[in-house]
Amino acid sequence: MRRRGALLAAFAFAAACGDEPAAPTPPPRVPTAEPPAPLDVAIAHGDGVLTPRDPPPFAGERFTWMHESLAGWRHKSSPSGEYRLPEVVCGGVALLDFDGDGDLDVFLVNGGVWLDQTPDAPFPGHALFRNDGGLRFTDVAAAAGVRGESGDYGMGVAAADLEGDGDQDLLVTGLGRNRLYVNEGKGHFIEQAEAAGVAGGGEWSASACFFDADRDGTLDLYLANYVEFSVEVNRDHPCGVDVTGVRDYCAPKEYLGVQHWFFRGQGDAKFEECAIARGLGATGPLSDHSKGLGVVASDVDDDGDQDLYVANDGTPNFLFLNDGRGQFEEQGIVRGCAYGEDGRSLAGMGCDAGDYDGDGDFDLLCVNLSTEMNSLYQNDGRGWFTDENRAAGLATVDRGEVGFGVDLFDHDHDGDLDLLIANGHVLVNVHRSRGAAWYMQADQLLENDGSGRFRQVAPEQAGAYFTVRNAARGLATGDLDGDGDLDAVIVARDEAAILLRNNHVPAGQRADAFLFALRAAAGNRDAIGAKLTLTVGDRVRVEEVRGGSSYCSRNDLRVHFGASGLSAAEKLAVRWPDGTTQQFGPLDAGYEWRLKQGDAAPLRGRELRAAK
Numbered sequence: 001m002r003r004r005g006a007l008l009a010a011f012a013f014a015a016a017c018g019d020e021p022a023a024p025t026p027p028p029r030v031p032t033a034e035p036p037a038p039l040d041v042a043i044a045h046g047d048g049v050l051t052p053r054d055p056p057p058f059a060g061e062r063f064t065w066m067h068e069s070l071a072g073w074r075h076k077s078s079p080s081g082e083y084r085l086p087e088v089v090c091g092g093v094a095l096l097d098f099d100g101d102g103d104l105d106v107f108l109v110n111g112g113v114w115l116d117q118t119p120d121a122p123f124p125g126h127a128l129f130r131n132d133g134g135l136r137f138t139d140v141a142a143a144a145g146v147r148g149e150s151g152d153y154g155m156g157v158a159a160a161d162l163e164g165d166g167d168q169d170l171l172v173t174g175l176g177r178n179r180l181y182v183n184e185g186k187g188h189f190i191e192q193a194e195a196a197g198v199a200g201g202g203e204w205s206a207s208a209c210f211f212d213a214d215r216d217g218t219l220d221l222y223l224a225n226y227v228e229f230s231v232e233v234n235r236d237h238p239c240g241v242d243v244t245g246v247r248d249y250c251a252p253k254e255y256l257g258v259q260h261w262f263f264r265g266q267g268d269a270k271f272e273e274c275a276i277a278r279g280l281g282a283t284g285p286l287s288d289h290s291k292g293l294g295v296v297a298s299d300v301d302d303d304g305d306q307d308l309y310v311a312n313d314g315t316p317n318f319l320f321l322n323d324g325r326g327q328f329e330e331q332g333i334v335r336g337c338a339y340g341e342d343g344r345s346l347a348g349m350g351c352d353a354g355d356y357d358g359d360g361d362f363d364l365l366c367v368n369l370s371t372e373m374n375s376l377y378q379n380d381g382r383g384w385f386t387d388e389n390r391a392a393g394l395a396t397v398d399r400g401e402v403g404f405g406v407d408l409f410d411h412d413h414d415g416d417l418d419l420l421i422a423n424g425h426v427l428v429n430v431h432r433s434r435g436a437a438w439y440m441q442a443d444q445l446l447e448n449d450g451s452g453r454f455r456q457v458a459p460e461q462a463g464a465y466f467t468v469r470n471a472a473r474g475l476a477t478g479d480l481d482g483d484g485d486l487d488a489v490i491v492a493r494d495e496a497a498i499l500l501r502n503n504h505v506p507a508g509q510r511a512d513a514f515l516f517a518l519r520a521a522a523g524n525r526d527a528i529g530a531k532l533t534l535t536v537g538d539r540v541r542v543e544e545v546r547g548g549s550s551y552c553s554r555n556d557l558r559v560h561f562g563a564s565g566l567s568a569a570e571k572l573a574v575r576w577p578d579g580t581t582q583q584f585g586p587l588d589a590g591y592e593w594r595l596k597q598g599d600a601a602p603l604r605g606r607e608l609r610a611a612k
Contacts, residue, residue: 053468061463062411062445063488063500070106070136070489070497076124077493079154082235083249083265085227086175086204087111088426089293089349089404091473091491092156093550095480096168098144099187102606104478104556106489107146108497109172112153116231123148126172127441127497134611135481135501145189146170146181156552158208160219162269164525169269172199173223173552174303182269184302190346197271203258204229207350209548210528211297211306212577213278214326217523218265219547222280224292227255244432252314252347257290262311264326279328280308280320289315289382298353298362299531301383304579306529309337311348311366319364321383336385337377346372350475350551354408355542356392356417357452360533362544366525367403367421370430370437374403374421378452388452397446397456400437402426404551405475409486412447412504413513413562415539419446419454422490422551424471440469443490463500470495478556484511484590484608486560510590511608512563518545520576521597528558529577534561535570535585563589572602 057064077087090111095104113121125147126174129137141147155177162169165570167183180196181189204226213220240248262280263271275281282290294311301307305443308328310318316339319332327387332338340346347369353362357378364377364385377385378393405422408501412418423441430437444460446454471493480487485502492498505511514534518527528547533540540578543559563569571585576597584602587593593607 009274010551055464055467057461060461060463062457062503063463063465064503065463065465066135066501067218068500069499070108070127070129070137072139073108073125073127073129074496075108075110075491075494075539076113078113078118080114080117083239083247084114084231085249085255086153086155086233088249088471088493089206089426089473090153091154091493092154092173093474093476093489093491094157094159094170094554095476095478095489095556096129096554098160098168098183099130100166100185101131103133103605104480105129105131106137106480106497106499107157107159107170108489108491109154109157109474109552112147112174114231115151123150123152126154131480135499140187144187145191148172148179152177152179155204155206156208157220157554158210158548159554160210160528160547161525162210162219162265164523166525171208171221172208172487173208175204175229176200178205180269190501192269193319193350194271196269196538197273198223198263200261205261206293207295207297207548207552209297209308211547212529213262213264213306213322213522215305215324215577215578218267219524219528220265220326221263221265221271222295222297222308223261224295225258225290226293226313227252227291228258229255240427240429244429246429246432248427248429252291254537255291257315260290260292264397274463278326279330283316283318283330283598293349294351294366294549295549296351296353296364297529297546298364298544299529300353300362300364300379300441302361303380304575307383309351309353309364311351312345312426313349313603314347315345317346317348317366327501335383336387337375338366340372340375341387341389346375348375349402349404350406350422352406352408352549353544353546356408356448358416358450358539358541360540360542362542365406365408365419368408370400370402370425373398392452393454394446397444397454401441401444404473405490405553407475407477407488409477410513410560410562411445411502413485413511413564414450415536415541415562415564416448416450416452418448420444420475420477420488421473422472422492424473424493438469440471442466442469443472465498465500472498473551474553474557476553479515479558479560479608481611482606482608483610484513484515503572505608505610507610508612509610511610512565512589513608514561514587515592515608516559516561516565517537517557517573517592517594517605518559518574519594520578525579527577527597528557531575532559533573536561536563537566539564558592
């Protein structure tokens with residue numbers, strides 16, 4: 001689908017490649033097969049067996065599907081019958097404390113409706129679920145002013161305190177335009193994308209990440225833009241017919257890539273777009289590069305600033321290294337994290353960073369298409385990478401899944417990072433051409449054995465949810481019930497929201513874990529980019545405060561460490577975003593610790609204890 005789109009994309013393409021080739025004559029229109037409607041009662045497995053939609057929990061399961069916690073909201077992609085690509089990849093989630101009451105609330109991004117087909121259809125609405133305690137939630141999106149507007153088609157979300165006033169603001173990405181909801185501090189938001197300069201110019205934005213690129217105390221924003229999409233061209237460009245005999249969604253190779261955006265923060269929730277000037281321009285012809293879906297900021301070379309890793313769909317991934325002043329250089333190919341192990345581009349969706357092997361640096365993870373293996377790029381400590389997916393055991397658990405949301409987190413508090421992957425194919429008729437692959441897929445929980453090798457946890461142990469198949473997209477983790485272990489929220493296409501309660505902490509007992517809530521002295525008050533180094537027993541662990549990761553989602557900003565059954569940590573070192581360092585300790589496990597930059601000692605907050 002080669003059409004001339006936004007001015008920025010067209011200019012960059014022409015500069016890199018010369019004149020744009022003429023658009024090919026689209027094939028004649030062919031009959032289409034409607035995407036299968038979600039099943040309320042059961043979901044078909046690849047073997048044809050129907051699995052109950054709401055299976056009862058297994059005894060001793062690690063995660064329990066809380067069916068009623070986020071009731072009343074359903075994701076809606078509005079399948080058009082023309083297989084418009086945004087329909088099959090939308091849906092994100094953010095976990096944040098929007099009302100400042102000390103617990104995590106849940107923001108869920110909806111897709112939308114196609115006004116050219118149903119001009120009077122109302123926007124289905126995003127959700128903002130206020131946490132009422134005990135995993136009970138109330139949707140207050142309409143009252144809070146964040147439900148969305150007619151004509152929106154949502155993709156993902158990022159959240160951060162953009163004004164330094166203690167309140168979490170929301171950026172919702174989408175097709176055609178983005179929305180910035182600035183929190184007034186009274187449980188109400190005002191939409192200010194145009195005034196802030198981040199509304200966009202008609203492009204299709206996917207994942208977003210807030211971080212402080214130049215360490216000036218003001219948060220900046222990276223937006224991963226996907227591809228150039230046109231309803232008009234898509235209508236007469238059928239894909240999949242030559243393979244399955246029926247129409248399906250097109251692969252990204254059928255679309256032009258577009259320039260991603262970097263918005264430098266000006267303060268007071270105002271931004272200026274300057275990707276090209278900051279070295280974040282497309283690294284090749286836009287037809288072959290810059291098809292972004294996921295992004296994470298992490299200090300991969302341990303020099304005190306935040307670098308950027310971008311997952312591109314069918315094109316080389318980007319690694320933009322920061323020089324400390326907010327100027328970047330793309331080095332993904334040179335550093336070994338742009339391609340798969342066979343030297344080919346992969347269909348990257350979600351990505352994350354974390355120290356999966358316990359050696360004190362941040363490795364990179366990217367989940368890919370079903371015909372590829374997920375990528376686990378091991379860091380040598382200096383920001384050079386090797387894809388160790390086979391050595392880590394990931395090759396044995398890739399059985400046709402298509403990963404979207406992903407998180408490296410310590411679900412069982414044993415001191416190493418485990419892995420949760422939200423799966424779902426992008427071709428609704430894939431079973432017609434690849435009999436072993438199905439559109440609806442089960443999500444995966446993978447446990448780290450402590451040496452950096454993963455094994456998939458069987459559904460009977462992981463939880464009944466992991467026997468169910470859907471088309472999962474966004475994923476975020478955080479402590480939603482205050483017991484100290486990390487729960488998960490997943491958005492699946494055209495399904496109700498999914499909340500998975502972590503059962504690691506037994507009823508009435510205190511968590512063998514630490515939660516750290518950081519507050520910088522000024523500017524970037526969320527301390528996004530801070531690095532924490534915790535010494536527990538004979539082990540040293542590292543983590544960061546990250547402003548976006550997974551797929552179109554944002555985790556809880558509080559930093560979580562499992563305590564491996566120990567009662568205390570000897571010390572905690574914090575490198576704040578401005579480069580200053582502090583050391584605290586000893587610290588008791590089982591509490592949320594509040595760290596304020598410059599204070600001599602942390603404040604021991606609430607006890608992390610499971611309800612009786």
